[in-house]
Amino acid sequence: RLNEQRLLGALDELASIGAIEGGGCARLALTDEDRLGRDLVVGWMKALGLAVTVDAIGNVIGVRAGTENLAPVMTGSHIDTVRTGGRYDGNYGVLAGLEVVRTLNEAGVTTRRPIAVAFFTNEEGARFQPDMMGSLVYVGGIGLNEAYAAVDKDGAAVGDELRRIGYLGAAKPGALKPHAFVELHIEQGPILDEEKVQIGVVESVQGISWTEYTVTGVSNHAGTTPMRLRRDAGYLAASVNLFARKLAWEMGGDQVATVGSLALRPNLINVVPNRAVFSVDLRNTDEARLQEAEARVAAHIAEVAMAERVEVEAKVLARFEPVIFDAGLVDRVEHHARALSLSTRRMPSGAGHDAQMMQRLCPTAMIFVPSVAGLSHNVKEHTEAADLAAGAQVLLNVMLELADT
Amino acid sequence: RLNEQRLLGALDELASIGAIEGGGCARLALTDEDRLGRDLVVGWMKALGLAVTVDAIGNVIGVRAGTENLAPVMTGSHIDTVRTGGRYDGNYGVLAGLEVVRTLNEAGVTTRRPIAVAFFTNEEGARFQPDMMGSLVYVGGIGLNEAYAAVDKDGAAVGDELRRIGYLGAAKPGALKPHAFVELHIEQGPILDEEKVQIGVVESVQGISWTEYTVTGVSNHAGTTPMRLRRDAGYLAASVNLFARKLAWEMGGDQVATVGSLALRPNLINVVPNRAVFSVDLRNTDEARLQEAEARVAAHIAEVAMAERVEVEAKVLARFEPVIFDAGLVDRVEHHARALSLSTRRMPSGAGHDAQMMQRLCPTAMIFVPSVAGLSHNVKEHTEAADLAAGAQVLLNVMLELADT
Ligand SMILES: NC(=O)NCCC(=O)O
Ligand SMILES: NC(=O)NCCC(=O)O
Numbered sequence A, B: 001r002l003n004e005q006r007l008l009g010a011l012d013e014l015a016s017i018g019a020i021e022g023g024g025c026a027r028l029a030l031t032d033e034d035r036l037g038r039d040l041v042v043g044w045m046k047a048l049g050l051a052v053t054v055d056a057i058g059n060v061i062g063v064r065a066g067t068e069n070l071a072p073v074m075t076g077s078h079i080d081t082v083r084t085g086g087r088y089d090g091n092y093g094v095l096a097g098l099e100v101v102r103t104l105n106e107a108g109v110t111t112r113r114p115i116a117v118a119f120f121t122n123e124e125g126a127r128f129q130p131d132m133m134g135s136l137v138y139v140g141g142i143g144l145n146e147a148y149a150a151v152d153k154d155g156a157a158v159g160d161e162l163r164r165i166g167y168l169g170a171a172k173p174g175a176l177k178p179h180a181f182v183e184l185h186i187e188q189g190p191i192l193d194e195e196k197v198q199i200g201v202v203e204s205v206q207g208i209s210w211t212e213y214t215v216t217g218v219s220n221h222a223g224t225t226p227m228r229l230r231r232d233a234g235y236l237a238a239s240v241n242l243f244a245r246k247l248a249w250e251m252g253g254d255q256v257a258t259v260g261s262l263a264l265r266p267n268l269i270n271v272v273p274n275r276a277v278f279s280v281d282l283r284n285t286d287e288a289r290l291q292e293a294e295a296r297v298a299a300h301i302a303e304v305a306m307a308e309r310v311e312v313e314a315k316v317l318a319r320f321e322p323v324i325f326d327a328g329l330v331d332r333v334e335h336h337a338r339a340l341s342l343s344t345r346r347m348p349s350g351a352g353h354d355a356q357m358m359q360r361l362c363p364t365a366m367i368f369v370p371s372v373a374g375l376s377h378n379v380k381e382h383t384e385a386a387d388l389a390a391g392a393q394v395l396l397n398v399m400l401e402l403a404d405t
Helices: A004-015 A032-047 A091-107 A133-138 A144-149 A158-164 A191-195 A233-251 A287-308 A327-339 A354-358 A385-403 B004-015 B032-047 B091-107 B133-138 B144-149 B158-164 B191-195 B233-251 B287-308 B327-339 B354-358 B385-403
Strands: A051-054 A060-064 A073-077 A115-119 A180-186 A199-205 A207-216 A256-258 A262-265 A275-284 A311-320 A344-349 A364-369 B051-054 B060-064 B073-077 B115-119 B180-186 B199-205 B207-216 B256-258 B262-265 B275-284 B311-320 B344-349 B364-369
Touching (some): A004 A032, A004 A091, A032 A115, A073 A091, A091 A115, A091 A180, A191 A199, A199 A327, A199 A385, A233 A256, A327 A344, A327 A385, A344 A364, B004 B385, B060 B091, B073 B385, B180 B327, B180 B354, B180 B385, B191 B199, B191 B344, B199 B327, B199 B354, B199 B385, B207 B233, B207 B287, B233 B256, B233 B262, B233 B275, B287 B311, B327 B344, B327 B364, B327 B385, B344 B364, B354 B364, B364 B385
Parallel strands (some): A073 A115, A073 A180, B073 B115, B073 B180, B180 B364, B199 B344
Antiparallel strands (some): A051 A060, A199 A364, A207 A275, A262 A275, B060 B115, B199 B364, B207 B275, B207 B311, B262 B275
């Protein structure tokens, strides 16, 4: 059995890097704070005796040898956060992986297969798009050059930032092909908490569609310009926000739609904006319905753009189809949770995860624990200690079984 | 008759300070660019033999002596611009005033009353609120300390910025009480251009209502948070933008409503915003109708805030009732324009102007010239040279009559 206090202590220590008001973290990918977080976790990996490699997209993998030189059983997640993030999102999965290793070390257990704990670069997609970048490169979904070229809002590029923080490693991403991958994560949504279920057995991940729209209108005086003459870039952006809400209601509970980011220019009280740049995040567990949502947003934008006489450019920042996890592995997660007398619920993941990329490379599954009040990407993100420990114990048991088969 | 080429040359030279792409200017109030523009115009005033005083809010007044020591006839406007402003807004009125003086100097004419040319601080209100700050202080509408305490988005205060750029003068604002004030300005709207009229005889200025709203919601994950649980600060902001448009249509042609400024937090693609700060600019020539518009916006916000379970704080940034100019002086403007065989049209001003403050102190009127396509607060703001010259000639003739009575 693993040690709950040790796991909580590690979470606390990592959360102290980039700590922000309210108990949260700001460790955007490839910032100085991310580097400090990485250094801390790499130090822990080495102290546990893991063989650490950093690959060319900055993914870090620590391997514990098995008795046989087989493909490892891998777990892991990410340690980057959004700008006003919580302390569990990603971090929990990585540190629980290290706690699994620590427990095996203490018990003097050597598994047949090696065990690997990974953290992947820029899972959040908050600073650079697409999200899940490190794991996407790992499975060959995009090439290194494409990833290196991604820039943040200030024009800083992934390649340069990796070099700057000292995490542009030598290893080829994906060189180590796991036997299986199991990711432990907080749910980040309200379902387990509302239903008072301890373990979410994740069967799939929603499709994700991120588009950035750039609207060009005509700036003009707010006092003198009659409504009929306005070509207001901000008006179109606002209308998409309301349309997204309406669309999600109309399409029903599994469709979500969000305008999370918006910048106006010149952004002055008395000037009709001539430019708006905003994002639309659409998700659905069903690919056909996700495509329907995309088409309806595009049609709405075309219609308003015509009426307002503004021009709109669309840029796809991320697009991932829904992913179905390995049925056998999902069963094993459910089995081990029940064997520990934990309540379970099969469910899709609303958030994107590195596991959804890893499924392209090897049998993959995920374990969810409850998020209090469904809060995530919020400094108040919280999961009860007992739930954190329960999830980690399920991970340990699943990995032990996998590592001996 | 004044010299059109000289006036155009001066406009060009001033526009070269803070010049931005597309032919426009960025000389936000009390920035380094504003200081350079002020220095240039003060130099011109001195070269013309004007006695220059700078007052404690940074208003600059150049006085040309008359044969008698009477209250002066004053003209003037402002030289600050919005962030993506044109080259005529404000600047034209100030430089035409100097061209009037230059013409009198060359003709060796001495008027009975002194003639004064002023430029007032922070008319635009783009960096600091309220707008028309310098002239408002000049007429005693707000005190110096209140004005000094106004801060921009980065927390810089008017008092400190005045000192920093060397324009915190010794004179008491309003010490010089004019006999009359006449402001020449571009229309900034489409009416004169659409109707092919040369001179706008401005009878009044619309009421202005600027409010900044700060919305506090709950940040949460865009992928996992069902629509029913969202408390999206950005959604409320967007709904106000659309409501403002609808309100203006419903209330008819003289009501305008604009959301020009908006900032979201954390402003990330996959995070429901927990904070939105946005402005609403409402204008109406009728005070009762302006109050109706304000009340309807407030009611809409209260309703959406309740449904979305977000909190909203409102802060009035500027509030000016409609202003009626001096009827006799308005007649004199019309008379002199017609005497020059120029076509005229009586009209209200859609924009706020220093003249609307000066009307509290002395008989005041305004002269408008056409804005091509009604563009203003836009780098492409343009007025034809012949119209610029015609407006300045009307100003000269009106001032000459006033200065000899
Ligand atoms: N788990 C998580 O928050 N991933 C970030 C990508 C997303 O927006 O789903
Ligand atoms: N003339 C002018 O643009 N004034 C700025 C204040 C306003 O927004 O009306």
